[in-house]
Amino acid sequence: MIHARDLARSFKTKAGPVEAVKGLSLDVAEGELVAFLGPNGAGKSTSVRMLTTLLPPSSGSAMVAGCDIARDPAGVRKRIGYVGQGSGAGQYYKLRDELLTQGAAMRMHPADAKRRADALIDMLELTGMEDRIGTTLSGGQKRRLDVALGLMHSPTLLFLDEPSTGLDPHSRANLWEHVLKLRRETGMTIFLTTHYLEEADTMAERVMVMDNGQLIADDTPARLKANLAGDRITIGLANSDAAKAAELAQNLPQAREVAVGDSRVEVTVGEGEALLPEFIRRLHEVGVDIASANVRRPTLDDVFLGLTGRTLREAQGSVA
Incomplete structure (x- = not known):
């Protein structure tokens, strides 16, 4: 589902060029749930932006959902869903109208968009909120709406960029219950970035750790903990x-x-x-x-400590 080779991205700054990602190579199989971890400034977000065609790579190549990110970015976008860190819904629009607008943006037939919107509202337990505007929704309801927006066109691959950040424990658990249910029912591939290591440990079949622009570990949570932490x-x-x-x-x-x-x-x-x-x-x-x-x-934070000399929590508070 994802096949990336030697992806790199540099940025020009007053102090000179900065290499945010240095030769990233990775593979994600169809149906996998992969967690992508790393501290602030590791190049994690830049990597996701390249894979989702939001940012062109400086060099390297990647095929995402069967399409080349450089040669066919529109093809990639038709096949993937993306739930970013910020809310994708407008604050003053009705919930169902947001879904229908997303369907129109994806060039869905209006009748198909209505059916899909209603199905997602039911699936994500948003029934009764169809006419509520964004400012009246709780944090958990907003994130479930964000997931619904990312799923409107029935993508085969879903990118979740820190989907539960800022949610209380109950809302986080509720969001993941719905995401995992969707995955069981559809077989969808999920590429997850998160700062909650317990999410990666319990949800993901495979964990990738990135630091200083490079992938430094890639294995199952159990093997990473056994081999790198003990x-x-x-x-x-x-x-x-x-x-x-x-x-x-x-x-x-x-x-x-x-x-x-x-x-x-x-x-x-x-x-x-x-x-x-x-x-x-x-x-x-x-x-x-x-x-x-x-x-x-051991925990995945022990793994991160063994790999980088820092816990992930310490790394999140450090200056990139």
Whole structure:
């Protein structure tokens, strides 16, 4: 559904040219839900704008939904839906009229546009709001309207650019319930950017991480967490045998990082839950008394920290 090779984009500034994206290559298969992560200034938004034909690349190529972004941008736009960060609906227009206007912009037959608008209103639980104007809608209702606008022409590929930013937890969950239901019913491909890592972790089959204009990771959330972050085993000690415990920890399969305190030992491994019983058995064999033991599963923020030296939350607050 997306096949990009060596996409690059630079901008002219008073201080000289700035490379926002440096040779981006990626593939997204039909039906996938892919999360695209990165800090502010990483080139994430610029990449999405190139893939959606809103910004021409400086070099490189991409096929999106079967059309070349440079040679056939109109073909791309006919086949994709795009829900940007800001609301796409007018503040003083009726909800159903906005959908019909979007249908007209996509050159849909008026009768088809009416049927599609009514179906989306029902599907996204906007029934009863058809004649309400934008200023009277809640944040969650506005975002569901934005999704409806992006889906009016039944695209095969939907770009969601931080769709739930600014929503309260209930509205976020409600929005995702509707998006995932639509995906199950239509098999639509979704390309998601988000700052909410739990969304990427639970929703996406694949996660891509971008930093400094380049793609630095691309895999399933589970493999990224296992390979780049790892599980953290923490053993609380009832005696002062930290040195013995640390030596055993270093000899565990896939042991990466061992930290020793006065009454604890921590070790990062690939599969913590599987290794914990064996680790405890070995500690007992050498006479180390254990006060507590636990395994902490990694998060995608741990992955980002391992890749860049920053958590994603820290990166969002940094200057690009």
